[in-house]
Amino acid sequence: MADITALQQALSVSPDNVPILLMLGDAYMEQFSLAEARETYDRALQVEPSNPLAKTQIAQLLELDGRSSEAILRLEQLCSESPNHAPAWLLRCKLILGEGNADAARECYNKAIEIDPNLSDHELLKRVRDAGGVRGDSAKGSTGPIPQANADFQAGAFFDADYDGDGEDDDESGGFFGGGEDDSELELEFEQKTDVNFTRVGGMEGVKEDIRMKILYPMENKDLFEAYGKKAGGGVLLYGPPGCGKTLISRATAGEINAKFLSVGLHQILDMWIGKSEQKLHEIFELARRNAPSVLFFDEVDALAADRKDMRTSAGRTLINQFLAELDSESAKNDGVLVLGATNAPWHLDSAFLRPGRFDRLIFVPPPDEPARAEIIKIMADGKPVTGMDPAGLSKRVKDFSGADIKAMFDQAIEASLAEAMKSGKIVPVTQKQLAKSAKQVKPSTRKWFESAKNYALYANQSGFYDDVLDYLGIKK
């Protein structure tokens, strides 16, 4: 509020100041005063009719008002008149993704990142990919058909794809780390420093303690460990049902130790660097080593699942070997590089991964229990217009919810309030009642995972790897 008053005062002195108008518009947006925001951006456009920032924000407002098609049209126009305004491309990506056009969304994403790599948005990219958007061909400036090898991979048949050279030919990418022209497609997210730490992670006390004991403490007391002939190093594998905070806690671990965070989806390596994945993997490790102290996070480690018959090919095998060699604490110089992996299906991993010096510590990330859910609810409400919320009561209603499910509940409730706000032009806070209503509309997603996990824990529990799952299920070993 103070902000808005100050900005208004500044404007009364200099009413045509476009940067201040834009700031004021953004401040209105932040507190959902959409009508005021619109008016302010319009004022900016009166002074500077082609200002791309104001135009992008107006498109965003239209979208919030349910006028997506108009927003998309305006963005199309904006992208052709100001093709170097990255935020417009990014917003366009989001909106067309909402319309279900994943390939076009991907093109827009690539464009945005090409112009401004700082805009890279891992979550958005994941959504584009989940929607079926393949890599697009922006580097070659064409919108031609999708290369076959990639399409094959999307269908989950990458390793069955023939290796007669097609893969090599399709892969014209190169020099990702050397500032090559394909940099825009570098889908790695290297955060210089992350501001997420354990305080942004609700509950998960056991996991946090595990991470302290297995990671942070050994790192801080390296000499002590070495005195006992133990080397701090190797990797830690987090596993558990989807949406329960594996990625979040990994990022927070980097925050705890003030390290840089590099997140890599293994499918990206397979997908993008067909025929060159080993080399790229090596470069990624080198990048992390150069940036030590760093946390190198591999998501979807099961993409390397050699245990699955269909993946037992030479291409898969060499990549796995490369990965193991890079990971090996004996041979590789990973000082100051903490390797974390995450998977929903650890049982698909080759047991070679789990040997000492590799992913030799497994941490089970369970669904949040009741107090943890209340914590997560509080974290999610933080900074949002929420009133009369009873976290403990709500937590009881969302049994078996993952953190991601709780987020979905909030998203729904917020959308409902926003719709109300749009009608009245004023903030309509989210209420306990609305949250409880949204909770009913979200289906808890963790139970399903335990159905298959239980079988592996019971019948493929070599070395007691999955004892934690059995404990969680209350099954006696």
Ligand SMILES: Nc1ncnc2c1ncn2[C@@H]1O[C@H](COP(=O)(O)OP(=O)(O)OP(=O)(O)O)[C@@H](O)[C@H]1O
């Ligand atoms: N303990 C938590 N505290 C706060 N937020 C959480 C917590 N767990 C999950 N979330 C929320 O749920 C979202 C999904 O969590 P995250 O991506 O870390 O799950 P994941 O275990 O990595 O899932 P997947 O297996 O699908 O990759 C997070 O972005 C965050 O908003």
Ligand SMILES: [Mg+2]
């Ligand atoms: Mg994850």
